[in-house]
Amino acid sequence: MNKLLIVGTVAFDAIETPFGKTDKILGGAATYIGLSASFFKVKSAIVSVVGEDFPQEYLDLLTNKNIDISGIEVVKGGKTFFWSGKYHNDLNSRDTLDTQLNVLADFNPVVPNDYKDAEVVMLGNLHPLVQSSVLDQMTTTPKLIVLDTMNFWMDCALPELMDVIKRVDVITINDEEARQLSGEYSLVKAAEKIHTMGPKYVVIKKGEHGALLFEGKNVFFAPALPLEEVFDPTGAGDTFAGGFSGYIAQSENVSFDNMKNGIIYGSNLASFCVEKFGTERMETLEKEEVHSRLQQFKALTQFDIELS
Template sequence: MSLLVVGSVALDSVETPFGQKEDVLGGSATYFSTSASFFTPARIVAVVGEDFPEAHVSFLKGRGIDLEGLTRVPGRTFRWKGRYGYELNEAKTLDTQLNVFQTFSPELPAAYRDTPYVFLGNIHPELQARVVDQVRSPKLVAADTMNFWIQGSREALLKTLQRVNLLFVNDAEARQLAGEHNVVKAARAILGMGPQRVVIKRGEYGALLFEKDHVFACPAFPLAEVFDPTGAGDTFAGGFMGALATATSDIDSTVLRRAMVMGSVMASFTVEKFSLERLREVTHPEIRARFAEFRKLTHFDDLGPLER
């Protein structure tokens, strides 16, 4: 089933301890849709400027992504510049130029309005709500957010959360949103704000999925070389939602767990190279093989007798 993402398409400049790149393809909608496109038809609502390279448009088209909702307007494309230290868990933002993204107001093409799976990338919660206004009886609406909105637009965010079925946040955001240090308590508090599920992303430590009566823990894939963590969270969400959209049964715990692992699988590829370089080349057999690796990484046998 098809999948809609609303978010940023950007040009990123990134410095890591292992190298640097200028004006490479980035943005939440880009990572999300590319990741999801391995599993399900994806659709973008986003905006770029006149300077956005046609080669990037071709790449997204080549991945089968529906770009009817990608508008090109006068001005420059959204630019983000960040630097990672050896910790690699959090970027230091060096520069943000919103450019054409500043006046972005998501308008869904008529053909998008019946999309069953909707991902609201990290934009102003009022814009996220405006997207929900435009879709007709979606099967699942998921959203991302960040400290900036949690602090600065809390009321709007809480309103939007009432209309969201699943929230993706990192652990610091979860704590801030809930006003609870303990991550389990924070998750429960968020489940009381509207979403029936919350995914708490913890970078190199993996991710937790909380539902009312279930918790699922998925580790991050232990990689000896993490090159560039940019986009890992959106790639995770794309793999997660993409896997969800392929499910032939109801969205139950079984389906959600597989989605968690697929999110982790896709994120583990993204961080292996700069920008979307690894996602450009990764294959379905590689994805399947890494999914199998995750089972080896996490599964164990039933308990035998406990002697004394």
């Protein structure tokens, strides 16, 4: 079985949407990535950090999904990273109410020995220096390195971000971030420019409007599944990244055609994530549900035209 190394936050979230609000619940990019990737036949491990306040049941939850948590450092006396946000009525935008870095402020990632030769590395959204440090620790060159990031690092750590972007095969960012990073409004032009920064593959996430995969002149589009109701978008992008990287790690095929399937699986899993608060839906999701939704994605996009 191939190995997938995941780096990212494991955290507390407090979320408010038009449908309700939560107390502190399980969150974090690596959490969502790990849960999503657990639907594939891969050995996966998370590299992250939490405080002593982090409940054992949350760690157990990850372990029960066969995620290796030996790379999650528990800082004695430390407090876990906390994020709180409130979504607007359209669920497309949100305000951050509170961010407490806590133990994340001094995080030095340590890759477990057993994962230094992982075939796929998924660098979840974190400080680019942390992402680089993980790559530095790999003893063999991964088949595929995927990086997720956000506008915050473009604003505050652009040189460090550019350094790590240079080293990855795939970057996943949202449309606004692609525009900011490239200075191009057209996503086609944005992807072209981002290619020149390093990544052979550029994935642009458009939320409810789907995701685009670019490799030079090749383009593929995966729609988001039209849903009756989006309940809570938190973690959808990370779940997408987890589905993508999990599928690629399982199939060990980094061709453009296989990447297409990866972003379909990413969209598939993300469409479940948003159905309930936080990680709730991903915790109970069954493989059969994912397979059956794959048929919905096919029905949604496949057509058969004769030229006329």
